[in-house]
Amino acid sequence: MACLCAMLEAFKRSPEGSALASIGLFLLALCIFKFVHTCAMFVYTQFVRGGANPRKFGEWAVVTGANSGIGESMARQFAKKKMNVVLMGRSEAALEEVAKSLRSSYGVEVNVVVADLSDVSADNLETIAAELEDLDVGVLVNNAGMSYDHFDDLEAVDADRLAQLVQLNCTSLMLLTRAVLPGMKSRRRGLVLNVSSGSADMPSCPLLSVYAASKRFVDSFSVSMDYELRTFNVRCQVVAPMYVVSKLSKFRRASLFVAHPDAYAAATMRFLGRETVCWPFWTHALMLGAIKAVPACIFNNRYLVYARGMQRAFYKRQKRVQLAKKDE
Ligand SMILES: NC(=O)c1ccc[n+]([C@@H]2O[C@H](COP(=O)([O-])OP(=O)(O)OC[C@H]3O[C@@H](n4cnc5c(N)ncnc54)[C@H](OP(=O)(O)O)[C@@H]3O)[C@@H](O)[C@H]2O)c1
Known part of the structure; x- marks a missing residue:
């Protein structure tokens, strides 16, 4: 563990390490800007802007x-x-x-x-x-x-x-x-x-x-x-x-x-x-x-479960209606 920390410290101080840290900071700033811009546009278009x-x-x-x-x-x-x-x-x-x-x-x-x-x-x-x-x-x-x-x-x-x-x-x-x-x-x-x-x-x-x-x-x-x-x-x-x-x-x-x-x-x-x-x-x-924020593979699997549930519920309801009609 101590060896790993020492290696990381050495990398941080190297020219490659500081370049990578700058790129990381720039990307982080870009993400924060994008998030703030999206929120501001949401508020403006939904609640402030006139028709x-x-x-x-x-x-x-x-x-x-x-x-x-x-x-x-x-x-x-x-x-x-x-x-x-x-x-x-x-x-x-x-x-x-x-x-x-x-x-x-x-x-x-x-x-x-x-x-x-x-x-x-x-x-x-x-x-x-x-x-x-x-x-x-x-x-x-x-x-x-x-x-x-x-x-x-x-x-x-x-x-x-x-x-x-x-x-x-x-x-x-x-x-x-x-x-x-x-x-x-x-x-x-x-x-x-x-x-x-x-x-x-x-x-x-x-x-x-x-x-x-x-x-x-x-x-x-x-x-x-x-x-x-x-x-x-x-x-x-x-x-x-x-x-x-x-x-x-x-x-x-x-x-x-x-x-x-x-x-x-x-x-x-x-x-x-x-x-x-x-x-x-x-x-x-x-x-x-x-x-859109949820990874597509997670959304797709969850949505399929929901859709199959809705499909089963429909056929169950239909069966109940048919049985009720038969009983009449
Ligand atoms: N409601 C939602 O949650 C929702 C969600 C996503 C998208 N949409 C979209 O919103 C639009 C409007 O739907 P809505 O929710 O307001 O449902 P709606 O009240 O059922 O309206 C659909 C309209 O389309 C007409 N229509 C259907 N088939 C037609 C045909 N062959 N020729 C001419 N007119 C026809 C219907 O007239 P009839 O009375 O003659 O059938 C009705 O006036 C649709 O394009 C729908 O895909 C709705």
Whole structure:
């Protein structure tokens, strides 16, 4: 032991030892600076910075999947800022209900476009594009999305559902963006806001693999598009919710980590036209920061255990329901 200490002392005093100590100090200072900068930016973007006026992008906001959840709340936020709104989705009755409420609360124009966005045929897309043709579309919110019904193995999920998921979450998002860009570019203003998912930022998402992969497409597409469009003064941003109360997430009550869609939409408004990739809800940003700090191999194994547990719980519940039905 004494011999080892003496060797260390000798190394510290050698030119190599002092050079190594300087490099170590420099790296430590860099880590401390990065940590302080990240914390300061978190506080500034989440709590201090004011919101941008979305009207600077144009007169109309188009929101897909606007009859419930995050989409409905986003549409409400744009109407509140006196933007006219196009509500797009499948359910005419539910969309008309939202339209009625927005018109009476905010006195803005609201158009309803009924469309199944997982149908990416040329005919369907032409019909949708025709509805938007004469409007000054300032903001497109690609929000409509679907996931699995529950955690499951790839081969247990219906093949048609998987194909529909990719068409809705990826193809239709990309083609709708493509449809509004010529107008935005010619007016030299506009914003495409894509709704991704925190699952795309996690190192892995077993038993929801296609959903998470589809959202990684959204992330990558959005970042590339943002740079492609900057010379035209058009932006493309992506927001990544973790847990938000909705039909899709099956969370029914808001809590510290589960955002209410209204709170999520209000937080998102403060990020419009700012960072390309945004985590607008502060506890979601903390959760993702914590996930990224854990070594991927540890996270992946723990998450697999959680996902398998959720899968088993679903099948147990389903068995109980079937038995109860048999008994009736
Ligand atoms: N809630 C969360 O915890 C969470 C987390 C991460 C990401 N997200 C993302 O947030 C977005 C909004 O989801 P949400 O949580 O607000 O759930 P939601 O309330 O179920 O909203 C999904 C919307 O998409 C619409 N939609 C589904 N399939 C469609 C289709 N084929 N054509 C047109 N519209 C369709 C739904 O309309 P119908 O009523 O007709 O089905 C609904 O309006 C999704 O992209 C989702 O992936 C949500």
